[in-house]
Amino acid sequence: MLASAEWAPFVEGFGPPAAGGKWGKLETLWHGTHLTSALRIAEDRMISGGLIYDGKLRDTRTEVIYFSPNTWGNGSRYGSFQFEINWSTLIDGRSLYWVEAIRDYQIPIYRFLVSRRNVSHLPVQAYDPELDTGPLRRMGDEWYWATGSAAEVVIDEAVPVHDISRLRFDKHHDDYCSEWWLNGKCPEKGWSGSWNAHAKLVACLLGRPLKTLNQLLVEHDILAFGVESALSQVWVRLINGRKFGGSITDDETATQLILSALLTFHAGDTDGARRIIDLIDTRERAERVLLEAIRQRFDTPSFNWS
Numbered sequence: 001m002l003a004s005a006e007w008a009p010f011v012e013g014f015g016p017p018a019a020g021g022k023w024g025k026l027e028t029l030w031h032g033t034h035l036t037s038a039l040r041i042a043e044d045r046m047i048s049g050g051l052i053y054d055g056k057l058r059d060t061r062t063e064v065i066y067f068s069p070n071t072w073g074n075g076s077r078y079g080s081f082q083f084e085i086n087w088s089t090l091i092d093g094r095s096l097y098w099v100e101a102i103r104d105y106q107i108p109i110y111r112f113l114v115s116r117r118n119v120s121h122l123p124v125q126a127y128d129p130e131l132d133t134g135p136l137r138r139m140g141d142e143w144y145w146a147t148g149s150a151a152e153v154v155i156d157e158a159v160p161v162h163d164i165s166r167l168r169f170d171k172h173h174d175d176y177c178s179e180w181w182l183n184g185k186c187p188e189k190g191w192s193g194s195w196n197a198h199a200k201l202v203a204c205l206l207g208r209p210l211k212t213l214n215q216l217l218v219e220h221d222i223l224a225f226g227v228e229s230a231l232s233q234v235w236v237r238l239i240n241g242r243k244f245g246g247s248i249t250d251d252e253t254a255t256q257l258i259l260s261a262l263l264t265f266h267a268g269d270t271d272g273a274r275r276i277i278d279l280i281d282t283r284e285r286a287e288r289v290l291l292e293a294i295r296q297r298f299d300t301p302s303f304n305w306s
């Protein structure tokens with residue numbers, strides 16, 4: 001089938017591109033991940049590609065990263081974290097290719113590839129966004145995407161963290177999860193699962209410590225909104241309601257205990273983390289060293305709970 005016939009249903013009745021209506025301005029795309037992948041990105045300082053698991057590229061063993069301009073009111077199937085990239089960054093120096101339409105899902109998908117490589121061995125077709133009439137269009141400096149479907153742009157190389165503009169703490173969908181091997185048992189589902197995942201991510205960033213995501217989490221020396229609520233979750237789970245009265249009476253050891261408790265919490269043992277915190281003598285000390293750890297790890301010396 002000719003590609004032009006394949007993409008026609010996605011723009012049927014759309015008319016020429018203009019912001020609003022059925023066309024959206026293509027400015028920002030997201031790469032959704034679960035907690036484990038988000039941490040791997042922090043460790044690697046980049047988003048690495050993975051084998052594509054459906055469609056034409058599956059058998060070519062091409063490794064790609066998925067991005068999409070869609071946002072879902074009910075939460076994301078791809079996890080509780082969204083790495084945001086500007087379209088201008090993603091397309092810069094790369095060519096655009098039509099891959100395919102996938103209709104196996106409830107919401108049909110159209111998929112494009114962006115690449116700076118020679119992809120002549122791949123079953124894709126060069127796409128001219130000014131002449132071709134598919135669901136991505138360019139008019140002058142403005143780009144548009146056809147809304148109403150699931151838009152996917154895959155890229156066949158790693159994306160460094162410094163190309164990412166923001167990390168959003170998001171809600172995982174209540175029921176649907178892309179990690180099919182979890183067999184419906186994804187712990188991040190729904191707001192409660194997502195909040196827990198957010199808290200575990202910041203606990204690990206603090207406890208390790210890992211500063212590699214700071215540029216995505218701190219804006220003008222202020223923690224992004226989702227980060228502060230995640231830290232509040234950590235505080236509620238580990239410090240709120242504790243008795244204290246332990247034998248540790250110095251800040252240095254208390255700091256070590258707090259960091260160990262954060263990693264224990266991250267590993268899934270909340271009770272164990274609380275028992276570690278109980279070794280500290282006073283709530284005042286525990287709260288002060290936690291606050292200081294947050295300020296140091298996120299390079300936000302003036303941070304305080306709002």
Ligand SMILES: [Zn+2]
Pocket residue numbers: 034077078079172176177178179186187188189
């Ligand atoms: Zn999931």
